Structure formats: structure tokens, C-alpha cells
Amino acid sequence: MENEKMISFEELEIGQKFKPHEFTMTKDTIFKYAEAVSDSNPLYCDEENGKNSFYGSIIAPPTSAAIYIISAFQSEGKIPPGAAVHTRQKFEFIKPVFPGDQLVTSVTVKNKFVKMERKYVFFEMTTVNQNGEPVVNSEITVFWTQ
Amino acid sequence: MNSRRPNLIKFAEIELGMELPEVKKQITQEIINKYAQASGDMNPQHVDPEFAGQTVFKGTIAHGLLTIAYISEMMANFFKDGWYSGSVMEISFHAPVRPGDTITASGRIKTKKSSGGRGIVICKVACTNQDNTSVITGTATALAEL
Numbered sequence: 631m632e633n634e635k636m637i638s639f640e641e642l643e644i645g646q647k648f649k650p651h652e653f654t655m656t657k658d659t660i661f662k663y664a665e666a667v668s669d670s671n672p673l674y675c676d677e678e679n680g681k682n683s684f685y686g687s688i689i690a691p692p693t694s695a696a697i698y699i700i701s702a703f704q705s706e707g708k709i710p711p712g713a714a715v716h717t718r719q720k721f722e723f724i725k726p727v728f729p730g731d732q733l734v735t736s737v738t739v740k741n742k743f744v745k746m747e748r749k750y751v752f753f754e755m756t757t758v759n760q761n762g763e764p765v766v767n768s769e770i771t772v773f774w775t776q
Numbered sequence: 777m778n779s780r781r782p783n784l785i786k787f788a789e790i791e792l793g794m795e796l797p798e799v800k801k802q803i804t805q806e807i808i809n810k811y812a813q814a815s816g817d818m819n820p821q822h823v824d825p826e827f828a829g830q831t832v833f834k835g836t837i838a839h840g841l842l843t844i845a846y847i848s849e850m851m852a853n854f855f856k857d858g859w860y861s862g863s864v865m866e867i868s869f870h871a872p873v874r875p876g877d878t879i880t881a882s883g884r885i886k887t888k889k890s891s892g893g894r895g896i897v898i899c900k901v902a903c904t905n906q907d908n909t910s911v912i913t914g915t916a917t918a919l920a921e922l
Contacts, residue, residue, distance in 0.1 A: 659814075666814035667845035668801060671852055673860075684782045684857055692860060693848040696841035700817045715821075716840040720866040723859075775832065 635707035639742065639749045639774045648737040651702035655690050657729040663694045690727040695766045699755055702735035717750065718771040725765045732760040740769075749774035782857035784921035787888065787895030796883035796899065799850040803838055805875040811842045837872040843912055846881040847901050851916050854883075855897070858919035862894070867914035871905070878906040883916065895920035 657677075664674040672679035673689060680688030703709060727733065734757065741752040751774055757766040801807075805825075812823045817839055820827035828836040844867055851859045873879060880903065887898040897920050902913045 662814040666807070666811040667842060667849070668807070669845065669849045671849070673852075682780075684780045685860075686780075689860060691845065691848060692852075692863070692865075693841060693845045696817075696839075696845075697815050700815060700841070709819075716869050718866075718868045719840070719844065721844075721864065723861055723863045723865075726860050 637707040637709055639751065642739050642742055642751060644739055644741055646739040648702065648739075649705045651698065651705045651735045651737070653698035653701065653733045653735065655694075655698075655727050655729060655731045655733060657688070659697065660688060660690050660694065660729060663697065664691055667691070667693070685726060685728070687728055690729075690731075692721070692723040692726075692766075694727070695721060695723075695757065695768065698733055698735050698757060699766075699768055699770070702737050702755060703753070705737070715773045715775060716770060717773050718769075720769040722767040723765075724767065725759070725763055727759070727765050731765070733757050733765065784858045784919065785855055787890070787897070787920040787922050790885055790888055790895075790897055790920060792885055792888065794885045796850055796854045796885075796901075799846050799853070799881040801846055801879050801881075803873055803875055803877045803879060805836060808836060808838050808842070808875060811839055815839065815841065817841075833872055835874060837874055838877075840869050840912070843869075843873055843879060843903050846879060846903060847883070847912070847914075847916060850881045850883055850901070851899070851918055855918035855920065858897075858921075862919045864917040865901075865914065866916075867901075867912050869912050871909050871911045873903075873905065873911050879903050879911065880905075886915070888920075890922055893922065895922045 740754045752771045755768045883899040883901040886900045898917045901916045
């Protein structure tokens, strides 16, 4: 369940680990995401095509990782509205994500710093599937505007 | 997975400096709202013009992770199964993307090397707006068949 408490820059601690966030990828989520980014790749959108592919099924678009990564940030509390603007992002797509995969994302606060009077937070995230296999590693640096 | 082989581009056919076919997208508030719904990121900076008008951006902006989906689409178009796993994307965000912008994702082959029986191809990638301002720049690494 989402935590309604607001997270402030001051209370984030370097090394802090957020509560692991669980997310189940569904066909519906994949279809909606692909439509929202106007990507008609049949490997995401066409089940018949997915069946005949190397993967034997449709897969989630790699950048749909955004869906569970952004909600993983909210597992310890809400980020204030308009607070976090991305400045740098790294994704390592290790394995494809399939419909029905149960994903767990762990977020660690790797660093926080003030530069030119601006506050920045560097998060590192690892997402594993139901077999414990890493599927996506990611890093994100945000500019904390509040 | 089944017995089919992954659909990979041939390493030998990739030349340094080669340009990837571009992906062009028109951004509207409706697209931003749809992405917010699909990704679950309903931050008012993206979807509430009144709130967003009071922030440093003086208006709504697209989610950064919407823009990187266009880079991913371009990479998947070119590298096929060499993009969905074993790939990496590292991006810096430079300027906001606003409703009304036309975004072009582009890429160029920067480095190619072989490692562990696989071809590894590193591309310089960017998204620019209609004024030719870079909104994001970075690198994307995909696999190719040796």
C-alpha cells in the first residue's frame, strides 16, 4: 500500500534502503504503455506475433520499467508534487519482462548532495522477477526542486 | 523462450558513424495525460496546468521517461532482439519537453567491439525538439550477431 507521508530531501539518508516494491506486469499494462508512447512494435502489441517470436510471448517494452521504478520511489512516502526532475538516468535491461511476471524493485539512496545551491539525490534500483533473476538495474539522479 | 533464434543484426554490417533511422513524435497534453495514466505517474507538474504554471517550468512538461521511450523505439527498430536484453541506456536530461513540441530521436554508431562471443555496439543518441535544442543526450548499447 502506498505511504501518504511526504519525503523531504533532509530526511533521506545515504545508504537508506526503501521497502521493496512489488509489481505484477500484465498484458493490459503492456498494451496501455505501448499505446501511450505510440509504439506499435508487434512484439509488445500483437499476441500472435509474440507467440511466433524468439520469446514465445509478447514482452514488456524495456522502458516500461519506468512504471514500477517510479512507484518504487513511493514505497517510503510520497515525493512532494513537482519535487523531482530527472537529470540523469541509466537503465541496464538484463532480461525481458513477460506478462504475469511478479517483479520486486529495491531502491537505495546512493548519494545526496547540494551543488550550485541545488539539491540532488542519486538513487540506485534493482528489479528481480519471481525466479529471483535480475531483469533491470537502474540509476536515477533527480533535482529536488523543493 | 522456444527454439527460434533471436533476430539480431549482423555485427559485420554495422559501420562506425552509421546513422540509425530517426523516430519523430508530436507531443500534446493528451499524450502526456495518457502516459501519466499508463505509467501511474500523475505528478501535477505533468498533468495539472494550473499547478505547473506556478513552478519554475511555468507550464506542464512531459515525463522524462516518455522521451526515453522514443530512444528505445529507435533502438528496437534497428537492433531488434539485440535491444530487449543485454542492453544499456544512459541518458542526461537537458531541457523540458512541452505540449506542442516535435521530438526527434536520433542515433549514430560510435563504437563496436566483440566480447564473450557477442557483438557489442554503442550508439550516441539524442532527442531534439523543433528548435534543434537537445532535450536529452546519451548512449545506448545493444547486441549484434558476430
